[in-house]
Amino acid sequence: MVIETDMVFRFVNSTDTNGDTRTFRVYQVIGTAAHEELELYKFSHSMTGSSGGTTTYQRKNMNSLIFETVGQISWSSNIIASAVYFGLEEVSVKDLRKVKNATSHSRRFKSGVGAAYKWKISENRTDLYCIDSQDKYIASWSNHERILRVTPRASAMLDRLVVTCFLNVWFKRLGRW
Numbered sequence: 001m002v003i004e005t006d007m008v009f010r011f012v013n014s015t016d017t018n019g020d021t022r023t024f025r026v027y028q029v030i031g032t033a034a035h036e037e038l039e040l041y042k043f044s045h046s047m048t049g050s051s052g053g054t055t056t057y058q059r060k061n062m063n064s065l066i067f068e069t070v071g072q073i074s075w076s077s078n079i080i081a082s083a084v085y086f087g088l089e090e091v092s093v094k095d096l097r098k099v100k101n102a103t104s105h106s107r108r109f110k111s112g113v114g115a116a117y118k119w120k121i122s123e124n125r126t127d128l129y130c131i132d133s134q135d136k137y138i139a140s141w142s143n144h145e146r147i148l149r150v151t152p153r154a155s156a157m158l159d160r161l162v163v164t165c166f167l168n169v170w171f172k173r174l175g176r177w
Contacts, residue, residue: 006149006152007150007151007152007158008147009026009027009028009040009148009150009162010029010037010145010147010148011026011147011148011166012025012027020045022043022073022170023043023044024043025039025041025042025043026040026043027039027040029147041060042058042067043055044056044057052074052082053075053078054072054073054074055072055073055075056071056072057070057072057073057162057163058070070159071085071087071159071163072084072085073093073163073167079174084096086112086159086160086163095109095110096163096167097109097164097168097171105121106119106120106121107119107164107177109164111157111160112160115133116132116133117130117131117132117138118131119165119168121172121177126143127141128141128143128165128169130164130165137151138161139154139161139165141165141169143169148162148165
């Protein structure tokens with residue numbers, strides 16, 4: 001029997017002391033040694049002089065090894081994201097963080113093909129995990145390690161998992177779960 005191993009992604013903040021926390025990189029851990037990582041995503045937030053701005057995210061094309069823009073996050077203020085673009089598809093942040101009821105500890109979203117998922121707060125109250133509509137685990141976030149783990153069966157929606165994880169961590173940190 002083959003046991004699938006989660007894909008592991010490490011989020012690393014910019015080292016620029018004047019940098020925005022929406023500027024970061026995501027590395028895929030591909031081995032057990034400390035330096036066996038592949039830079040896979042770049043998130044870059046531009047300050048436009050207005051109260052909002054745009055976070056552009058790029059993913060490394062594994063054939064050309066060149067980073068290509070795959071989407072952006074529009075911010076209506078310094079703390080509130082309003083829309084996310086996955087390529088040409090525009091999705092309201094409200095649709096990526098739907099709440100079932102006021103006391104809910106989960107945030108629902110749909111994949112690009114309409115399948116339902118939800119991020120939930122772990123028992124330790126700092127980490128998150130994501131499940132599908134059958135309550136099967138597909139991803140988890142370790143806040144202390146800044147690590148996202150994703151099951152191989154969810155690899156087709158990796159962009160959406162990385163972005164929704166970032167947004168949920170962002171809003172949770174601001175006390176706006």
